[in-house]
Amino acid sequence: MDFLKDTGFSLIPPVIILLPLAFSFLVPFLKKRKESTRDLTAVFFAGITFFLSALLYLKAGEEAAFFALPGFLGWGLNFSVGPLGAFFTLLSSFIWFLAVLFSLTYMGHEHARPRYYAFLSLTQAGCLGVFLAGDLFSLFIFFEVMSLASYALVVHTETEEAMEAGRLYLFLGVAGGLSLLTGILLLNSFTGSVSLAPLFQDMTAPAYMRYLTAGFLLLGFGIKAGMAPVHIWLPKAHPVAPSPASALLSGIMIKTGAYGILRVAAQAFAPETGGFLGSTSSNLGFVILWTGIATMFMAAFIALFQTNIKRILAYSSVSQMGYILMGVGCAAYLGPEGPMGFTGTVFHIFNHAFFKAGMFMMAGAVYARTHELDLDHLGGLWRKFPVTSLCFAVAACGIAGVPGFNGYASKTLLHHAVEEAAHQGSQIFLYAEKIFVITSALTVCYILKLTLGVFFGPEREDRGQVGPEPLLEKLVFGLFAAAVILAGVFPKFLLTSVIIPLTEGFGFDPYRVNYLEKLDFWARPDLLAIGTALSLGVIFYLFFSKTGLFYRHPPRWLSIESLLYTPLVRGTVLVYTLLGSSLERGVDKAYVKPGPWFTSLFSRTAAWESKAAGFFTEVALKQASRMYTGIGSGLDHLFEVIYVQSGIPFKALARRLAYFDAVTLTRAGQAAARLSVGIQDKIYSRWCRLASCYDAKLHRLMRRTFVAFIKADYDTKGDPFYQMINPMNYNFDLVVVWLVLLVILLLGVR
């Protein structure tokens, strides 16, 4: 952490962020005022930001500017601006200033201008924050702000194409952000720190976790940087944005990715001392180097076959990012020996910012007047856009690497870097060097096609008067061209006084840095190498235009997108949504389906229940009651019969006796009859008593039986009637049971 030790507290970094942020929230309030008021305010804010960045750059040359908000998001926001961060901040705010100036004229034909300015400014706050951040956590926060805010710039035109590109941009941006966050979290858990400093020595993780962490970080930054297999959003999103926004996307914003990779691979993972070859950062550098080579070649090759100006420029951006990544790879691969790759990368970022942002704006100037971006319909515009075409030609020379223009200087450095990698590391990089030269030739080829196709050659369509170039545009384009030429003529000055001081904090070998200072840009091998590339490029161009290969479009399916991403994404989405919808229905069904089952179970149980109850009523209760009533009535009947049957003979006898008496002896007979009737009556009454006694006993028996059903004990209390009504005698449980049974019986009968 010793690079934090000598930090000086400074308010400039937060103010640089707050200014554009404030402006973006100010825009809605300027809606009611005149457009020019807002435009001037935008220029003013961008200018002040640029001015402060310049101040910061001067200050950071002496000591790192430091500012911290400890409580922010529960973790703390840190600004710590060393020379490298300050340099990129200055570069970004300058290009941004130019882009805002250009927007004044360009945005005249676009809708929703307030939104554009608000988000342009918000994006600037995020982008500058990335360069000003003092640790990866703060960097991530600004990175996300930039990603999200720039979405509104990409889809600004709101055409179907823009929305499609925007969707890809947004989701890859979110995915990149999340990947970055994962990497930061892992880094934090292994090293306990997320600061932008060598962390390798604190790393306690096993090797595979180190590479996993680095992989997440690289993926996160790589998506933004347009690194090879995840570059697919770039050629779609950059062309659809309004031109100043495209210029910033290509010129500045993708550099945040390269900056991040530089910080991670060449700083965070770099060993502090010695033994760099074979270390994590060196292996990472190996991968990044080859990724860069693949990116530059592939994108340059595809750019050859494009006819849309902005698409060519976008593919060219991918290709140039390949150069930059290759430089980062060299710096990380060679560790302390790699200042060549580092300076090459930084120099190329600087150069690319100027020529690519300039070319996008010039293309925008053409589009704003002709409403045409297709090379097939353009041509010979130099008569109508003399200054623009001159500046475009200068920028083209820059990108092609013509000596005397800025691209030559940085490409030379990068060329040296890849040669060093081959000499000091693996021989395999000799092939990389060859691809580097061929790619440079391809660059020359497509840039010739573009420049000649738009501004020179025959005029394809008559456009009449397309208006003079506004003064402001001439000024902005002139500035770009001047920067390209100045950096190309005085590369040595720029290298020694600006770029070499930026190596501070990366732990490069001082001897190597010294060697760099003595580098001769105009040495013969370098001129020879670029000469080869240039002449190859011209030959390619002639060959391609003679054979018409430029207009041979590769089949649509032959792209990484349709081969890999589309099926992958479609498949995942399909599976996931299928999973989602089937789960939604399935889970509900899983819970609801048992419902009816239970209901039917319950109703079946209820049926059984009632059947059982019916059985009970039918068999047990009825039989029992029938039995009891049967016994009762049987006994009754029996007594009746006995009584009646027994009475009959006596009656007959009495009658006979009476008859006999009446016939034979009246008095005696009458007395005898009276006697016999008395006897008979007596016997009869006794029988009667006997019978009723039995009857009562039977009733008592029956009552006892009944009471037994509702009583727990047989020991009754009180007199018989009282027994019946005395609640003390009832067992209420039994009563309830019988009542329930009675109810069931009643229900069952019904």
Add this chain to the structure above:
Amino acid sequence: MHPTLTTILISFIVLTPLLGGGALYLLRKSSIGLKERLITVSTLIPLIITAFLYGPLRRGEELQKTFDLLPPLGLSYRVDILGFYMLLLFVFFGFVVSIYAQQYMKGDKKADRFFACMLLALGGCYGVALAGDFFTFYLFFEFMSLMFFVLVIHHQTEASLKAGLKFLFMTITAGVALFLSAVIILRETGSLALGQGGLVTEASPLALLAFCGFMVAFGTKAALVPLHFWMPDAYARAPLPAAVISSAIMLKTGAYGMLRVFGDVYGFSFLAGAGWAQPLIYLASLSILLGSAIALVQDDLIRRLAYSGIAQVGYIILGISLLQEAAVAGAVYHIMAHAFMKGTLFLCAGAVIRGMGTRKISEMKGAGHQMPGVMLCFSAAALTAVGMPPFNVFISKWYLSLGALEEGMPVLVGVLLVSSFLNAAYYLPIAIQAFFGVPAGHGDGQEEEEAFRQTAAARGEGQGDFKAGSWKTALPILILTIGCGAFGLLAVNWPLEIVKAGVKAFF
């Protein structure tokens, strides 16, 4: 303040909404203005009282009291830092939502019944946060659920009755499970009091059974997969303010109960030894991934929000079941973050649904041109849900991830981040299609916008009694949106400080 006075005041946190609900029922014949004032006051008073509790709590005063209302256990309340945090959240959301609901429910014939039951349910929620033991907790928990049932079936359509029945069955199951567990714990340990720090000291089958019972009870309330299925239907069928209350407050009572069970009944260190919380990690991850998966395919905005809620509550349960300080802090912070985020989304959804006259997301294109303020707030809340940096959810995800890494489970970080991506996939398109893709008219053509409005009107989607521009709609949305982002930007993130202090008591 005098201790007795404080005691009496605290009782009024619960009593005010209960009395207010009763009074509302008695005053149903009076003017709307009076009733609205009554609703506002009976949710405002608890908020004020709760705010005053912060002072005594910070001084470390003991805020607890037992009333011998239902012997032998008695009603008791107790306010500690964590309880205060939840209580503040509940009373705040109760107040904000009741303001919003006044406008939203205008013109509803049964609004009186709705508000009476809403106040009673809120009273129950406050009681849950105040509860000093699990018996009191159980009483208020059940009361709240039953009152919410009335809110779910408010529209009395067949579908809402069905959804209500589903909810009722689930909530009864939850109640029975909670009761069973409480009885077991009472029998095993002789106490149900909170804040004693680990009542259960040794693992026994009965303790495990009680644990499972608690998890079923609170898992149901917090809509943990696979006990979640009552929620989307209930949300979609209930009036929107009821859904907000459930999402911002009632779900959280489940999470809070779980936290209390983990911290006060078993103790985090005991559970870490016993390993009973392990299955919950998997269930929570499942909730997170499946909730998002299902949300992705919903076209009904409310259902999408409901399923997303399942995923979000998964974060909370995941954090708690990681049994690690940072993760638990993240989870408890997420309780607040989610309440603000989902509250904003729901309130905005209500405004948009009323304004556009449709609940279908696919028909909400260009909503941002019609209601720019509402959709801006919706977009901010959507970004919050994704976990974008300046907003609250980012902080909770950061702490959850730190905890997961501390526990040696980097896969869970992957789960969280995949879920963030899915959140982006189902929230951002709503925000995007609201502002982009349907041109508001190039230049400053008001004609297209007017035409758009007319087609909306022609589809029979008048604004009804609901005015999006009314302050009763705008203010709650604005307050909640500010709450989504403000805390992270403060120099001292005081909810986070409260959470950290509250969680520290468990470890």
